[in-house]
Amino acid sequence: MKFSLLIVMALLALPVFANNTQNPDVKKFVDTADQCEHFLGEIGGPGTAKEQQRLVHTANHYCNAAKRQFKKLDVKYKADSDVQAILDNYRAELAD
Numbered sequence: 477m478k479f480s481l482l483i484v485m486a487l488l489a490l491p492v493f494a495n496n497t498q499n500p501d502v503k504k505f506v507d508t509a510d511q512c513e514h515f516l517g518e519i520g521g522p523g524t525a526k527e528q529q530r531l532v533h534t535a536n537h538y539c540n541a542a543k544r545q546f547k548k549l550d551v552k553y554k555a556d557s558d559v560q561a562i563l564d565n566y567r568a569e570l571a572d
Contacts, residue, residue, distance in 0.1 A: 501552070502559055505545040509566055512538040546570040 515535035
């Protein structure tokens with residue numbers, strides 16, 4: 477629950493930073509990370525065991541993709557302060 481709350485808090489601040497760049501790599505990452513956060517928030521809600529299992533599978537899909545994208549962007553845009561500001565919002569949740 478604390479992990480999900482941290483993600484939600486970090487993602488609430490993101491729209492402010494997301495407007496600082498039109499970089500398609502970053503936009504794709506933000507979209508994927510937002511989907512990760514969305515499906516994490518759905519887990520534990522109403523629904524059958526099968527529906528919950530599907531939500532976990534979908535959340536894992538988006539969260540794993542977001543982690544991979546994060547690693548690549550962090551290296552590729554190491555010197556770009558705008559991109560790093562966006563990535564910093566996800567660093568605690570997605571960085572290894």
